[in-house]
Amino acid sequence: MMVITLLLATELAAALQVVPSSEQKRVQFDKVVQSTYGRYPVTISRGKGCVLYDDDADKAYLDFVAGIATCCLGHGDQRLVDAVSNQMRRVHHVSNLYYIPEQGELAEWLVKRTRGASRVFFCNSGGEANEAALKLALKHATLERKIEAPVVLTALGSFHGRTIATISATAQPKYHGPNGCWKIDLFDHFAYNDVADATAAFERHKGKVAAVLVEPVQGEGGVKPGTPDFFAALRRLCDDEGALLMLDEVQAGVGRTGKMWGHDHVLSGDYTADVVTCAKALGGGVPLGAMLCSPKCDVFQPGDHATTYGGNPLACSAGLAVAKAIDDDGLIDNTRDRGDQLLTGLRKIMDAKPHLVADVRGRGLLVGMELHTPSASDLVALCATNGLLLVPAGPAVVRFVPPLVATSLEVDAALSIVEDALGALEASRNSTEQSL
Ligand SMILES: Cc1ncc(COP(=O)(O)O)c(C=O)c1O
Numbered sequence: 001m002m003v004i005t006l007l008l009a010t011e012l013a014a015a016l017q018v019v020p021s022s023e024q025k026r027v028q029f030d031k032v033v034q035s036t037y038g039r040y041p042v043t044i045s046r047g048k049g050c051v052l053y054d055d056d057a058d059k060a061y062l063d064f065v066a067g068i069a070t071c072c073l074g075h076g077d078q079r080l081v082d083a084v085s086n087q088m089r090r091v092h093h094v095s096n097l098y099y100i101p102e103q104g105e106l107a108e109w110l111v112k113r114t115r116g117a118s119r120v121f122f123c124n125s126g127g128e129a130n131e132a133a134l135k136l137a138l139k140h141a142t143l144e145r146k147i148e149a150p151v152v153l154t155a156l157g158s159f160h161g162r163t164i165a166t167i168s169a170t171a172q173p174k175y176h177g178p179n180g181c182w183k184i185d186l187f188d189h190f191a192y193n194d195v196a197d198a199t200a201a202f203e204r205h206k207g208k209v210a211a212v213l214v215e216p217v218q219g220e221g222g223v224k225p226g227t228p229d230f231f232a233a234l235r236r237l238c239d240d241e242g243a244l245l246m247l248d249e250v251q252a253g254v255g256r257t258g259k260m261w262g263h264d265h266v267l268s269g270d271y272t273a274d275v276v277t278c279a280k281a282l283g284g285g286v287p288l289g290a291m292l293c294s295p296k297c298d299v300f301q302p303g304d305h306a307t308t309y310g311g312n313p314l315a316c317s318a319g320l321a322v323a324k325a326i327d328d329d330g331l332i333d334n335t336r337d338r339g340d341q342l343l344t345g346l347r348k349i350m351d352a353k354p355h356l357v358a359d360v361r362g363r364g365l366l367v368g369m370e371l372h373t374p375s376a377s378d379l380v381a382l383c384a385t386n387g388l389l390l391v392p393a394g395p396a397v398v399r400f401v402p403p404l405v406a407t408s409l410e411v412d413a414a415l416s417i418v419e420d421a422l423g424a425l426e427a428s429r430n431s432t433e434q435s436l
Contacts, residue, residue, distance in 0.1 A: 022056040040384055047075025050403050050410050052389065064402040064414050065389045069219065069251050069366065072281040073325055074403035080284050080321045087317035094313065096306065102316035109323045110292055113260045116272025117292040121300065122311025126250030126279035127161025129289035133213065133246045133275045134165050134186075135305055140297045141210035145242055150210035153201050153243075155192040159220035160213060160248055169213055172221065192218055193226060195233040202237045211244035211275070212237075216262030219251035222397045223361060223368025231266040238274075244297055246275035250289070251366065254281035255326055255404055258336030258364030265363055281404070286318035325405075335404045338411050339364035342400060345415040349422065356422055358396070367400040368393055369418075375425065382421040388414050 020028070022043040045055040052061045052075065066072070073080050087102070094100060107120035121132050134152060141150040152169065154160065160169040167175050167182050171189040176182055190201040192214075202209055212234055218224040238245040252262025253276070259265060263273060274297050279289035288311070309315070325331045343360060346369050350357035359370040371379065374395035383390050383398075393399040398418075402410070 019056065022054055025056070040381065042384055042389070047071075049074045049076070050406050051075070060387060061384070062388045062410060062414055062417070064400050064406075065391045066401055066403045067285050068280070068391060069256055069401035070280040070283075071285040072255060072322060072331070072404040073284045074405045075285075077284070077321075077325075077405070079325055080286075080318060083317045083321035084286065084314060087314050090313070092312065092314040093309070095308070096310065100311060100313055100316065102313050102320060103311040106311075106316045106319045106323065107290075109320070110278075110290060114276055114292055116274070116294045117276060118295045119293060119298055121291045121293075121305065122316070123279075123289040123291070123307050124287045124309050124315070125161070125289045126248075126277065127163045127166045128307065128310070129250065129277035129279050129291045130160045130166045130169065130213065130248055131163050132291040132305055133248075133277050133293075134169070134211075136275065136291070136293060136297060136300060137211035137213075137244050137246060139299050139304065140244060143299060144297075145210075147208055147210060149208060150186075151205045151208045152187050152210055153198070153205070153212045154187055154189055155214050155218070156189050157192055157218055157221035157224065158189075158213075158215060158248075159218070160215075161250075192221070192224060193230045195230055198230070198234060198237060202241055202243075206241070209238075209241045209243040211246050213246045213248055215248045215250075215252065216266055217252045217257060217363055217366055219366065219399070220393055222370070222394045223366060223399055225361060225363050226262075226266050228266045228268070231263065232271060235267065235271045244274040246277070247273040249276050249278045250280055251401075252363070253278040254322065255332045255335055256281055256364055256366050256401070258332060258339050260326075260332065262363065262366075282322060283315055283318045284322045286315050288315040288319050331404050334406075335364045338402075338404075338406050338408065339367065341408060341411050342367050342415070345411065346400075346418070349415065349419050352419075353422055353426070356426060362400070365400070365402055365404060365406065368397045369400070370397045372396070379418075379421055379425055382424050383417055386417045386421060388417040388421075390418075 025043050043054050044052045046053050050063050052063045110120055111117050123129055141147040154169045154171050156171045158171050160166040168184045169187050190198040216226050247263050249261055274294050276292045282288050346360040350360050358372045362368055376392035376396055376398045379398050380390045391399050
């Protein structure tokens, strides 16, 4: 009798337990999590395909952020779920002290799809992949070219990560900390897509340029696609100097631009990169990064570089699931087609509202819409209220980086929300002007 009473009491307590609201969860979060992000008031509880849900608030969002160009298979993809759960049951982490067959398999897949590359170093993120590339370039310059004070050239408006070295590579002062306190003195910069300026930077540092690190499409810097002329010129400048051409494919790589690599749009024929870095889409949302190099600069020896987690069986099983989707399911073709649809739709909107939209550009499903005013955050907030998640790329550019599995219907739905949100932005501006 006593046991039954106790059981009933427990069930009653569970039934009466108050589930915290999304708002309460946000208050608790802000108390204990550092304020490194300006966050939108959106709390996600689950996802399926291109849709994210806030169950507490009973809201659904079309996700055109995809964890910032990362969840290439969307959310809850069965191939990814099966690959990761099966791997978890077998073995999920050992150490790079031992051979990890999944890592070898994924490296082979990457090398086969990357002209010029021969071997891979695995890590956990884009910043770490670039950090590895920088260490490789400095060792190459010091040992092979006997340079005493090497310099690495990067582009203005670039973004390469948040470690001290990659922040310094990132040529945007807003990332460099108060009085530039997070910046180290290793880099100089040139204007993106500007052959004359890049040539001048090589001239300034003649005999000392270890490498160029550059994005094939500048993502965070406002979705700016590189031009073939510029990349061909960079290749020639690097060859004349003996420097490495290192391409940061963290955002643009692994299918996002409608080709395997963003640089497949801008480097052709015999022109290849010496180093390619990637992350984001490679693990489909499971942390995984990679740095690929050509035989010419394959200079790392045991002890030079390492990471505890990099390329562990769990992460590589996710990478292999992404690889399979790319090979077997036409993921890249879909990206190209949906990208064309998105660009065409946004250009129509720009034609209808040229006073609001200044430009629409991008490759595949890495697309930016530039506004005439620095109101990208306002537009992103309006879209979120109407059920579409987007992310700014600078003050005036709204970025569209949905999962690569996005459907035609989902792209149309996103376009319609953007059109409405632009209308609302215009209306609120008009009413502000009238009240002044
Ligand atoms: C081009 C590029 N490089 C590097 C990074 C840094 O990657 P992570 O945040 O995984 O360190 C990013 C992140 O947005 C990126 O877009």
